[in-house]
Amino acid sequence: MIAAKKLSGKFNTEMFDDVPVLQRKWQAALRPGEKLPRYEDVMLGSLGRLADHIALLRHDNDTLEISRSGRYIQKWLGDERWDIPLSALSPDCATALSEAAINAMRNGRPHLAVAHCVRDGLVQTYDILALPTSSRWGSTLIGTYVNERATQYNLLDAIFSTTDEGVLSLAAIRDSDRQPFDFQIVHLNQGASRLLKLPATELQWRRLSAGGNLLCSPEVVARLLGVINSGNRDQFEIDTDQRNLKLGVTAFGDILSLTISDVTALKRREASFRLLFDNNPMPMWVFDAETTGFLSVNDAAVQHYGYSRETFLGMKLRQIWPEDEWISHSEALQQAGETYHSGRNWGHLKADGSEIQVLTFGRRVNFEGHDGYLVAIVDITERRKAEARIAYMAHHDGLTNLPNRELYQDRLREALERGESEHKRVAVLCVDLDLFKNVNDSFGHPMGDRLLRLVADRLRSQVRGNNLVARLGGDEFAVILASDVSPNEASDFASRLIKTLSACYEIDDIEVVIGASIGIALSPGDGETTEELMRNADMALYRAKSDGGGVHRFFEREMDRQAQKRRDMELDLRRAFANGEFEVHYQPLVDIAADRISGFESLLRWRHPDKGMISPADFIPVAEDIGLIVSLGEWVLREACAEAAKWPADIKVAVNLSPVQFRSRNLVQVVVSALARSGLSPTRLELEITESLFLAETEANLAILHQLRELGVSISMDDFGTGYSSLSYLRSFPFDKIKIDRSFVKDLAQRSDCVAIVRAISGLGRSLNITTTAEGVETMDQLDWLRAEGCNEVQGFLFSPARPADEIERLLAKFGARASQAA
Structure with a gap:
């Protein structure tokens, strides 16, 4: 039946004003000798607010189509489309419009119909006025006016x-x-x-x-x-x-x-029975409690189910039950007490053989001397279809239609339970696509999405039976092999899968080539729970990616040991920051021409209470991964600025910045705050960055660098020459200093290519008016070579390793006159 909806529009008395107006307009447009007025004379012109309530139906070749509809009609229909057959609309609204239009065309006169609209127990009465007109194209057009007569109420x-x-x-x-x-x-x-x-x-x-x-x-x-x-x-x-x-x-x-x-x-209920039953727009009936035969049905039940009243009254309940539900229906009926409210949905059969899903509400009554049940029916067929679709979408990936992570974990849990009871192995394969990022970067995300769908198709073709493949997110997939596979079988399957996924893809005449890496874990040896197997398969995948990709690797216990070591490091790092275990040490920067200390590079050190000093090479990458480097970097910057404020005014301090700090987008404010709190002049602060900063979000990072330069802060590029395109970066930003990596300084005296590189970098610095600093200077020979090649500045163990802040004054005094003599 038609759904009762809360729609905007006029109510009650104004409705009765609208109908005569439209009827008079139709009559006035009827010309002598014509059976129907023309569409233009009736439906065009000053309809005003009524236009929102009018749907234009076209009758052509025994088919009714909705040609146009106003805003009120679109809300009533729940559909904004035009030029579609009524059969494409919800059956309730389509039936009401169709009956009004057919009566208007049959009589050649405006037809006023009343529709009772019910869905999920909500009732609303609508007036529908159909105005038949002729059109110049030969078809009949019916202007149909719809409006509610009174407010809705909840029937239940x-x-x-x-x-x-x-x-x-x-x-x-x-x-x-x-x-x-x-x-x-x-x-x-x-x-x-x-x-x-x-x-x-x-x-x-x-x-x-x-x-x-x-x-x-x-x-x-x-x-x-x-x-x-x-x-x-x-x-x-x-x-x-x-x-x-x-x-x-x-x-x-x-x-x-x-x-x-x-x-x-x-x-009192029995006295009001007839009032609620006979003219009720909700399907209702009374059946005999003993024979289950129908004793009475209301008009709504006859219309909704399609059986004639005589047929209905000759039937028993079983005849509207699907055969596969006879037993459950009968059991529920036997358990019914004085009142009944179905705790589940039931299947009912209509006269045309179609099955609907309903909720039933009943109570025991005495009907004309029979012990019976009064039953009210709510049709929830469409609701159940929508719920089923929502449930499917909740467990499947919207792009590839593969099971998603939630369904995958449920199925893996079930497979492990079966495997444990039957003493069978279950294999988990984590699959990651190689080179997929290149496809997105080169051809755009729409091409990447199409590629993922093709990958999903190939995976489906390889994973059959009780096995399952799912998309976990991005370009990561996972497979369950639940049929007691051996390591050799899992290995063979992984090899075939890599070969299948690595075959060329053709999209819009473009050949796309990617690869796949796979990590494998088998129960029970590699884990007995979904979490353990997934974690261990993921570690094996990480090893496969580290080995160059395009291969599969099995989980090994050493991987778990390394992962545990990493987790311990993460926990220790967070605790260390809270407990103040970090220190800032300072290594001198020596001006070769002046032979004196020109500044210090601040370097983060971690003094673990049990393990002693831990190498920055071990903990800095972990701090970057877990995001702790942002807080640590801010702390180092504040400490270095505060310490440098105590030094002579011509001594600078250099602070390293991680690319992760740029992602926070508040780096400039952090630098301003550190300078303001310490009172240090911006010209005495030097910030060191690496080339990896330019590998992502280049424009945004360049904007931040320019803001820092405007403060008066110097910008230095660290580890110059070890990246991918250093020269292009020098064009992108006017650096104040470039630091020659220690790998070139180490073999200066033995390798001519190192001399050539240092000479080229120094010459480049002079040409661009950029200071060059050589790192890792440990011998006098290295210092002589660097001086000969025109390097401006040096640092290294030849002068001093990084020292705590309380040794700065001694270093300045020791190297105060001439650093070379001190060395």
Whole structure:
């Protein structure tokens, strides 16, 4: 039936003004000798607000199509499309429009129809006026006006919620041994409040053990506990306050549905039966409790199910039940008490053989001398289809239609449980695509998405039977081999999978080549839970990627040891920062021409309470991975600026910046804050970056560098010459200094190519007016070569390793006059 919806528009009395206006407009447009007025004369012109309520239907070749529709109509239909057949709309609205239009065309006159609209228990009455017109194209056009007559109401509330019958929901309360011993009232209607003679506010959330109402008696509580323990229905009577009350109890897990009835309420319901039944827009019927034959059906049931009234009254319930549900329907019927509310959806058969899903609401009645049941039906077929689609989408990847991570984990858990009981192995394969990022970068993400769908198709072709393939996210997939595979079988399968995925793909005449790497873990040796197997397969995948990709690797315990070492490092790092275990040491920078210290490079050091000094090469990458480097970098910057403020005014301090710090986008504010707190001049601060900073978000990072330069801070490129395109970076940003990597300085005296590189970098620095600093100077020979090649500045163990801040004054005094003499 037509859905009742809250739509904008005019109500009630204005509706009755609209209909005569349209009827007069149709009559006025009818010319002598013509059967129908022209479409232009009726539907075009000053319709004003009525246009939103009009749908234009076209009748052509015995087909009705919706050609145009106003905004109100689109909301009513739940569909904004034009030029579509009525059959493409929801059947409820399509039926109402079709009947009004057909009657208007058959009589050649405007036809006013009334439609009762019901869905999920909501009722609304609509007036539908169909105005037939002719068109210059030969087809008949029907302008159809729709508007609601009155406000909507909830039919189920009208029938059940406002009844004198009391309805309560009770939640069982269990003790430490999981035994029920008490109940709490979690929901009740006004009928229950009246019958229990207490306000709803005092009853809701009240425990029965608190006493105060008739449900709290030991006899009633004992019967309720019996229902919870057995899961069966129960029905019994209690006498109180000169009233005989009937209680019906049904268990749904730990929730009891309790109904309370008295004889007076029953009689009042019987008196109003005909009023609620015969003209009710919700399908309803009465059937004989003994024979299950239909005793009466209302018009709505006849229309909705398609059986004639005579046919209906000659049938029994079983004839509308799907055959595979006969047993469950019969069992539910046998357990029905005085009232019935289906705890699940049921299948019903319509006259045309189609199956619908319904909820049923019933109560026992005496009908014309028969013991029967009055039943109300709510059709939830469309709702169930939508829920099924939502459930599918919740467990499948929207791009590839493969199972997603949640479904994958559920299936893996089931496979492991079966494998444990049957003593069979389960293999987990983590699959990662090689070179996929290049496809996205080169051809764009739409091409990458199409490639992922093709990859999914190839994976589906290889993974069959009880096995499963899923997309976990990005270009990462996973496979479950649940059929007791051996390591050799898993290895062979992985090899075939890599070969299949690595074959060329053709997309829009473009050949795309990628590869695949696979990590494998097998139960029970590599883990007995989903988490263990997935983690270990992922570690094996990491090893496969580290080995160059395009291969598969099995999990090994050494991988777990390394991973544990990494996790311990992460925990130690976080604790170390909180406990103040980090120190800033300073290594001198020596001006070769002046033979004196020109500044110090601040270097982070970690003094572990148990392990002693830990190499920055070990902990800096981990700190970057876990994001701790941002906080550490800010702390180093503040410490270095504060310390440098104590030095002579011509001594600078250099601070290294991690690319991770640039991602926070507040680096400039951090530098400004450190300078302001310390009072250090910006011209005395030098910030060192590496070429990896330019590998991502170059424009944004360049903007930050320019802002820092505007403060007066110097910018230095560290490890120059070891990256990918240093010269292009020098064009992108005017660096103040470039630092020659220690790998070129180490073999200066032995290798001519190192001399050539240092000479080229020094010459480049002179040409661009950029200071050049050589790192790792350890011998006088190296210093002489660097001086001869025109290098400006040096640092290394020849002069001093990095020292704590309290040794700076001694270093300045020692090297104060001439650094070369001190060396």
